[in-house]
Amino acid sequence: MKINLHSHTTRCGHATGTEKEFIEEALRIGMTDFGFSDHTPMPFPGDFRTPGMRMDLCQMDDYADTVLALRKEYKDKINIYLGLEAEFYPALFSKLMDFLEGYPLDYLILGQHCLKNQYDGPWCGEPTNDDSRVTEYVDQVIEGLSTGKFLYLAHPDLINYSGDDLFYQKEMSRLCGYAYDKNIPLEINLLGVGENRNYPNPLFWEIAGKTGNDVVIALDAHHVRMIDVPEAEKKAMELVDRFRLKLIETPLPKVK
Numbered sequence: 001m002k003i004n005l006h007s008h009t010t011r012c013g014h015a016t017g018t019e020k021e022f023i024e025e026a027l028r029i030g031m032t033d034f035g036f037s038d039h040t041p042m043p044f045p046g047d048f049r050t051p052g053m054r055m056d057l058c059q060m061d062d063y064a065d066t067v068l069a070l071r072k073e074y075k076d077k078i079n080i081y082l083g084l085e086a087e088f089y090p091a092l093f094s095k096l097m098d099f100l101e102g103y104p105l106d107y108l109i110l111g112q113h114c115l116k117n118q119y120d121g122p123w124c125g126e127p128t129n130d131d132s133r134v135t136e137y138v139d140q141v142i143e144g145l146s147t148g149k150f151l152y153l154a155h156p157d158l159i160n161y162s163g164d165d166l167f168y169q170k171e172m173s174r175l176c177g178y179a180y181d182k183n184i185p186l187e188i189n190l191l192g193v194g195e196n197r198n199y200p201n202p203l204f205w206e207i208a209g210k211t212g213n214d215v216v217i218a219l220d221a222h223h224v225r226m227i228d229v230p231e232a233e234k235k236a237m238e239l240v241d242r243f244r245l246k247l248i249e250t251p252l253p254k255v256k
Contacts, residue, residue, distance in 0.1 A: 001233060003250040005035035005083060006109060006154060006187070006218035011055035011063055012039040015222035019066055025227045027078055033252060035081035036067050037109055042087075043095040048119045057099065064103050081253055083107040085154060088144025089117040097149070107253035109187075110144050111154040112137065125198070129163035138175045145184055151253060152216060153179060155189040157204035165203060172204055176211040185248060186213050188239060191220035194232040200239055209243030216250045 007022060008015040019036065026034045039054035049056075055063060064082060071080040086096065086108050115121035115136050122128075124137060137159045145153065156175065161168055179186055186208055192199040208215065217236050221227050240247050 001029075001217065001219070002031055003033040003252065004031065004219045004221070004227075005033075005081060005107065005151070005250055005253075006037050006085065006189075007035065007221040007227075008085075009036060009038045009055075009063065009066075011059045012222075013052035013054070017224040019070055021224050022221065022227065023070055023074055023078060023080065025224050027074075029228050031078060033079040033081070033250075035083045035107065035253075036063075037083040037085045037107075038063060039111075040084040040086040040096065040100075040108075042089065042118070043092055043099055044119060050118070053113075060099075060103065064105075068104070079252075079255075081106040081255065083109065083151075083253070085109050085111040086150075087112050087114060087118065088140060088147070089114075090140075090143070091117045093144075093147070106255055107151040108149050109152055109154045110141065110150040112141050112144065112158065115140060124159045127160045127162060127198075129161065131163055131167055134159060134161050134163070134168060134171045138171045141175055142178045145178065145182060150184070151251060152185040152187055154187045154218070154220070155192060155199050156186045156208075157199040157201040160198045168203060169207060172207050173211065176208050176213050180211050180213050183214065185216045185251065188215060188217045188236045188245075189220050190217065190229055190232040190236060191222070191226065193235050194226065194229055200236070202239070202243075205239055205243045205245060209245050212246055214248045215240065215245045216248060218250065 041057040
């Protein structure tokens with residue numbers, strides 16, 4: 001891998017290592033482009049908080065300053081990007097966009113970790129055989145992508161569904177079809193590969209292969225050791241070959 005735009009920092013509460021250590025490791029293995037996309041802060045109502053899941057609003061200044069300082073320091077060695085991984089929460093999205101307007105972000109990626117607005121919906125990785133959750137997930141992801149704010153869709157197969165395969169195929173065909181029509185890439189997530197999570201889901205990627213979606217591979221690195229992962233990359237490429245996926249180079253954002 002030469003390009004990765006999916007990585008996190010300690011501010012999210014479940015990552016380790018400094019941003020500088022991430023960049024040094026990326027340089028060591030020959031990367032040319034590296035993006036930080038930590039879990040976005042959210043303007044939740046009242047005193048609702050998500051400790052251990054995302055940075056707080058008050059941490060955004062330090063996050064941006066740190067990444068931009070590294071960009072300047074390493075400008076002759078590697079291209080560094082300032083991004084965020086965000087959910088589409090309907091009740092919060094407009095407020096979130098207003099908040100982020102004050103920062104020179106290069107990109108957003110959509111990672112739909114929860115349904116509804118998180119404070120009133122379930123975590124998508126929670127095992128379920130409820131058909132309605134799959135439908136709601138697809139509807140919410142499509143609504144998020146329709147905003148035009150996201151560079152690509154991270155771990156599109158995150159939802160942990162164990163119900164009817166034919167129903168899953170029907171709903172995920174809607175998602176893949178929309179992403180195809182809008183030229184939005186889908187991400188094979190190497191964190192999921194390396195930790196043997198419920199994603200990547202072969203059934204999803206069979207659908208993506210038949211649909212002809214653009215596909216990217218990303219690290220989703222939460223630790224320095226998750227940057228050089230040749231075994232996970234090998235397994236991801238086996239998935240690409242198995243379903244004849246249209247693997248493309250990760251699109252690079254325009255630096256502000």
